[in-house]
Amino acid sequence: MKKLVEIYDTTLRDGKQGEGVSFSVADKLRVAEKLDAFGVHYVEGGWPGSNPKDIEFFKQAAKVKWKNTQIAAFGSTRRKEVNVEEDPQVKLLISAKTPVVTIFGKTWLLHVKEVLRTTAKENLAMIGDTIRLLKKKGKKVIYDAEHAFDGYKDDPSYAMKTWFAAAEAGADFVVLCDTNGGSLPREVAAVTAVARGELSCNVGIHTHNDIGLGVANALVAVEAGAAQVQGTVNGYGERTGNCNLTIAVPNISIKMAKRTIPKASIGKLRELSRFVDEIANLMPDRRQPWVGATAFAHKGGMHVNAVQKVAQSFEHVDPAVVGNKRRILVSDLAGRSNIVMKAKEMGIRVSDDTPQLKNILAKVKEQEHLGYDYEGAEGSLALLIRKALGRVEPAFHLEAFHVSMRGDVAEHVCEATVKVRVGEDTAHTVADGDGPVNALDQALRNALRGFYPVLKKVKLTDYKVRILNGSSGTAAKTRVLIESTDGKERWYTVGVDENIIEASLQALLDSIEFRLLKK
Numbered sequence: 001m002k003k004l005v006e007i008y009d010t011t012l013r014d015g016k017q018g019e020g021v022s023f024s025v026a027d028k029l030r031v032a033e034k035l036d037a038f039g040v041h042y043v044e045g046g047w048p049g050s051n052p053k054d055i056e057f058f059k060q061a062a063k064v065k066w067k068n069t070q071i072a073a074f075g076s077t078r079r080k081e082v083n084v085e086e087d088p089q090v091k092l093l094i095s096a097k098t099p100v101v102t103i104f105g106k107t108w109l110l111h112v113k114e115v116l117r118t119t120a121k122e123n124l125a126m127i128g129d130t131i132r133l134l135k136k137k138g139k140k141v142i143y144d145a146e147h148a149f150d151g152y153k154d155d156p157s158y159a160m161k162t163w164f165a166a167a168e169a170g171a172d173f174v175v176l177c178d179t180n181g182g183s184l185p186r187e188v189a190a191v192t193a194v195a196r197g198e199l200s201c202n203v204g205i206h207t208h209n210d211i212g213l214g215v216a217n218a219l220v221a222v223e224a225g226a227a228q229v230q231g232t233v234n235g236y237g238e239r240t241g242n243c244n245l246t247i248a249v250p251n252i253s254i255k256m257a258k259r260t261i262p263k264a265s266i267g268k269l270r271e272l273s274r275f276v277d278e279i280a281n282l283m284p285d286r287r288q289p290w291v292g293a294t295a296f297a298h299k300g301g302m303h304v305n306a307v308q309k310v311a312q313s314f315e316h317v318d319p320a321v322v323g324n325k326r327r328i329l330v331s332d333l334a335g336r337s338n339i340v341m342k343a344k345e346m347g348i349r350v351s352d353d354t355p356q357l358k359n360i361l362a363k364v365k366e367q368e369h370l371g372y373d374y375e376g377a378e379g380s381l382a383l384l385i386r387k388a389l390g391r392v393e394p395a396f397h398l399e400a401f402h403v404s405m406r407g408d409v410a411e412h413v414c415e416a417t418v419k420v421r422v423g424e425d426t427a428h429t430v431a432d433g434d435g436p437v438n439a440l441d442q443a444l445r446n447a448l449r450g451f452y453p454v455l456k457k458v459k460l461t462d463y464k465v466r467i468l469n470g471s472s473g474t475a476a477k478t479r480v481l482i483e484s485t486d487g488k489e490r491w492y493t494v495g496v497d498e499n500i501i502e503a504s505l506q507a508l509l510d511s512i513e514f515r516l517l518k519k
């Protein structure tokens with residue numbers, strides 16, 4: 001059997017250091033459970049010595065039955081010149097009751113002397129003592145060698161001594177950390193190979209992405225014999241982030257054909273990435289390799305034509321292997337193939353011989369010229385195509401509307417009235433809102449939900465406005481993009497006009513009409 005490359009997730013500890021990332025105890029447990037289900041080998045839950053929230057996490061985690069994951073508590077070696085058994089931070093690590101403890105220690109003499117202000121010899125004792133105690137307590141010990149590459153470059157023999165100290169004390173892994181994230185792949189490969197050759201224990205790799213090489217450095221370390229990769233989901237982490245496991249895992253599994261996370265889980269990679277973004281309340285990175293919305297998106301007409309014939313002509317793998325999907329973008333670069341494939345993706349029957357195809361393409365290009373953007377507004381595009389095919393009867397007609405805003409120094413209120421007609425019947429409603437668009441949205445849905453109860457569940461979840469510069473002699477236009485949901489699905493619609501309310505109204509009407517198409 002091929003040797004396993006273990007995945008060690010530190011989203012909840014190193015990842016949390018990233019700007020804008022924060023997790024409650026409940027969030028941490030949910031992420032850990034997701035990572036467990038995904039098949040990650042270790043989940044580092046936090047540093048019990050640094051805050052009460054992390055202590056609480058370990059208390060809760062001790063009650064969970066983990067299926068695939070071993071929970072790790074993170075901390076440091078004992079302080080200088082103290083008895084390890086009396087070091088409060090080390091005691092907290094032991095009392096976290098995790099099967100695994102990961103401690104970091106110094107490799108680089110500069111840090112030993114200038115930061116710790118101790119001797120080269122005492123640093124070795126701090127590493128050895130701490131690991132021996134943890135082993136005595138029955139822990140699996142992972143030793144994170146901080147500044148491993150910078151330290152090795154500065155003084156290879158001392159760096160090796162620190163790693164030997166860890167291995168001889170019984171560490172299960174010595175993990176080489178590119179803490180400052182500035183090493184090159186050839187440096188990482190060479191040092192990892194040396195460590196792998198000299199040490200009796202396993203070697204792992206922990207990289208940061210400061211020069212854009214976090215994943216590349218992890219991969220070359222794996223090639224040089226590292227049996228554990230530490231990183232974070234979506235690459236969260238301090239500064240520019242950690243080794244992005246969402247990229248590293250499929251590369252190790254699919255491109256390097258090594259044994260790591262179970263194959264079946266790799267197909268849920270996109271779901272994992274989205275889940276963690278959702279919990280962290282961060283917008284998913286559309287351009288993220290493998291799992292991003294644009295990772296398998298095709299825009300140029302010639303590319304799309306080729307992909308339509310043979311997918312692999314412009315795709316490095318089948319998007320489904322990581323749970324992603326092919327997307328065809330429809331824009332002014334589009335050709336007939338884009339429309340055909342896009343329509344198919346949206347469940348609309350259109351073929352190369354559909355007579356209206358030429359008109360649809362012309363209409364899309366004309367609309368894009370006016371400022372519409374269908375790449376992010378597939379709901380509006382679906383309506384456009386269906387209308388051009390003559391396959392859609394309008395579900396309602398907006399006969400009239402009025403929007404107003406009044407207020408004084410203390411507060412203001414927006415009010416909208418709308419009159420809609422459905423068949424022979426009409427409805428006339430009024431609604432308040434925090435803003436004109438919100439009021440219009442309320443009034444429209446109040447008017448229509450008597451006819452279409454399904455609209456009760458629909459709500460507007462995001463609203464983006466972009467001012468498009470007018471070309472010479474024309475006024476600037478406003479493009480409004482809205483995201484709606486019915487609790488199950490999300491869809492996106494667009495409106496463009498010189499008047500922001502008119503642009504918003506178009507997008508709102510499209511949103512409602514699109515939902516009613518599905519019934």
Ligand SMILES: [Zn+2]
Pocket residue numbers: 014179206208242
């Ligand atoms: Zn780190």
